[in-house]
Amino acid sequence: MHWSGSRRDRQALAQRADWSGLTGLEQLWPVLAARHGEALALEAPHAATPEQLSYRQLQQRIEQAAAAFAGLGVGAGDVVALFAENGPRWLQADQGLMRAGAANAVRGSAAPVEELAYILEDSGACGLVVESAALLAKLNISTETRSRLRFVVLLEGERDAGAAPGPCFSWGELLERGAAALACGTPAPPPPADGARLATILYTSGTTGQPKGVPLSHSNLLHQLRHLGVAVAPQPGDRVVSVLPIWHSYERSAEYFLLACGCRQTYTTLKQLRADLQRVKPHYLISVPRLWEALLSGFDDALAAMPASRQRLLGAALANSRAFGRCRRQALDLTLAPEDWPARLGAAGLALLRWPLHRLAASFLWPKLRQQLVGGRLRTAISGGGALAMHVDGFFEAIGIELLVGYGLTETSPVLTCRRRWANRRGSAGQPLAGTSLRIVDPESGELLALGQRGRVLARGPQVMAGYWGKPEASAAVLDSEGWFDTGDLGHLLPDGSLVLTGRAKDTIVLSSGENIEPGPLEEALVASPLIEQVLVVGQDRKQLGALVVPKEAAESNDLALLRALTRECNRLLAARPGSRPDERLSGVALVEPFTLDNGLLTQTLKQRRDRITARDAAAIESIYAPR
Structure with missing residues (x-):
């Protein structure tokens, strides 16, 4: 099934900025600086060095970083390793490297040092941007890799030249070098205008085996930037809380998209998340099923501590709102099984009976609960990175938070499918993004299966990688000659194009x-x-x-x-x-x-x-x- 986009998809995208002229992500930031100027883009209140940057300041920092990297010999075709956690400096380094024409090989600083050393060697990195001197000291860098590294940059703290394999700079020193180069009229040369050029290598954090490098091009990532607007419609100034690892493809593509919409992003941590939800009061939150499960668990714990009369009231209201949501979805034919007209009319009648009590709860109970859980402004959220349990999905539906589930893999940049606000078929992974094709094939024979039949999910589209980094045999195992990528997931397709996932083949x-x-x-x-x-x-x-x-x-x-x-x-x-x-x-x-x-x-x-x-x-x- 090839999905070219529904009429509603096209209408939603028509209201977003047109980024069709971009050939590289680095071209995005001058446009945003001109459009949003001094509006706040990023803040990191819990970083070792707390920061706030406007869109104009972000663009200036990216240009400074790019000029400094170019002065250190970084250019088109080079790869620089970037090992750090969430924060504005990560994004500046990421985009500074792309602006200089290079790509980055990324992983979080919390990864095992053996994995980081492997990535540094496997990627062929000519430079290293690392979170701190402490992490640098832990890396067991081979003699061969040391001889290849032209420089090391520390995002936090002062440099320790004695521990670095080559010239070492603090983040401040790097920006000073870049500012001096710009003052002398020597910015980084413009990168080649080629969307197929390498943007990044993301190393899988999978559940088994050694990590594999997933090279993604600018075209892969720009496809996400141009099409995620079918799921959410942020406005300039909307607030976003970022808690997932920024180097992960899901968080990364979402961050590029939200910043392209003019949003204000706050970096937080799992420990600070609850406090930041109350302080920031985000309009959007991008996270994984485990977070939504934790929020529901927190509600259950709070409910258990309430007086019995309060428990009964909230329990009954929640049960009614859950049932109203189920009946409403059945009436609108938004379940996982086809509904005939008598069943849909019956469900509509039951929804009408439950509507008055649901409306009361929606007016007086659920706003307070949303305030306590997520700050009060959040009405739309995106869950990805795994299947979302139906009881969790139904809870947030009942209290008025629209959870839009997306599906994809690192190898697909990552989003292949997502649920739409106007077609939120709970229990599904949603419909494909425009230009994306899905196939369901028999796990053993590879024979193409019909709608509704369960098998292995194959995908093809502009967001799919061309192959693993330096691993032709692994690439051939998942990509065929026609560009079909074997996701390793099991599922089936519904008549409207929605994908229903049922498990992992290897699980x-x-x-x-x-x-x-x-x-x-x-x-x-x-x-x-x-x-x-x-x-x-x-x-x-x-x-x-x-x-x-x-x-x-x-x-x-x-x-x-x-x-x-x-x-x-x-x-x-x-x-x-x-x-x-x-x-x-x-x-x-x-x-x-x-x-x-x-x-x-x-x-x-x-x-x-x-x-x-x-x-x-x-x-x-x-x-x-x-x-x-």
Whole structure:
């Protein structure tokens, strides 16, 4: 299925700025400086050096950085490694390098130093921009790589020339060099006007194996800039909170797009997020399912601490608003199954019955709740980087926050599909962006499947990479001669073009009976339990499934009665799933320690690393299947 864009898509994009004339991202900033001038673009209140930059100041800094990089010998075709976390200096370095004609190889400073050293070597970087001298000292840079590095720039702190493999500059010193070059009339030469030139190499943070370099061109990234407007319609001055790793393709493309719309961006951290939501009161928030789950969990905890009468009131109002949302979607034919007219009319009647109470809650209860959760201004948000559980989706729908889910991969810049405000089919990953084609093929034979049939998802479009960096065999494994990219995801297409994802091909659990089970949808159902904080379904080559459970409250892991009760609760939730199968039941559960970034069991976008979790908790898995 090739998606050229619906009429509503074209209308939405017609209201956005036309960036069709750009051949490189670096051309964006002079236009924005002229358009928005002294309007605030970026702020980083929690950075080591707190900063605020207007659009004009941002453009000036980018030009200074570019002139300095050019003076250090950086030009077209070069790659410079950039290892740092969120902040205005990251963006200035990123765009300064692109303005100088170079590309960057990026990763967060919290990544294992072995990965950073590997990326530095694999990318062939001629320079290094790093967050701090402390991180630089940890890098085990090989002799060969040291001889290749022309310079090191520290984004924070003073330089430590003795630790650097070559000339070392602080960020302030780099900008001073750039300002001096501009004063002498020697800006960075204009980059080639070629959208196919390399913009960046993003290294996958995947759940298994060594990271692979994903080279993205300016055309790949500009496609996102031009088409994300089908999902959200920001206005100049709208406020955005940035919490995801800026080097990740999802956050990065969203940031380019939001700044192109004239928004004001605040960089925050997971620790400071709640406070910044109240202080900034964002209009937009881009995040991953885990954050929305955490916000819902916070509401559940607050509800449990309220007086019984208040609990009953809010519980009943929420149940009614949830039911109103379900009926409304059914009436509008926005469910995952086709609805006939009698069913839609019946749902419309039920929605009308529930509307008066929903309207009361929407007027008096939900504004206060939105204020407490996200500051009060947020009405539209985008979730990506993983599947969003239906109970989470339904909660935010009920309280008046439109969650628009997007889907894609690092290799696709990243967005392939997204839900629209006017066609928010909850449970789906949305419709493709314009110019994007999707195919569903049989996982074994590769045969093209019909609408509604589940198989492996293939994608083709202007946002898809040309191949992995320096890895032709890995590229050939995922890209065919016609440019179709194998996402590794399983799903099916609906008649309106919406994609419904059902799991990852490599995550499929094969029971000893030969039955194939997709754990993702089961895990989404299980985390709806108020007893469960995190869960991982296991069972490869076993007779039945099991689950590793992180409970919401501390519990004795060897309490047999508790484990049996929790197993019954999990199986009740699994049995209640639409289309539930008898083999989607648990033989038992085991309680385990949390999966976190610090212990390496979550990726930077908070996805669970299945291989590492099963390795850590191998004994717990054995306990599930041990005779009792």
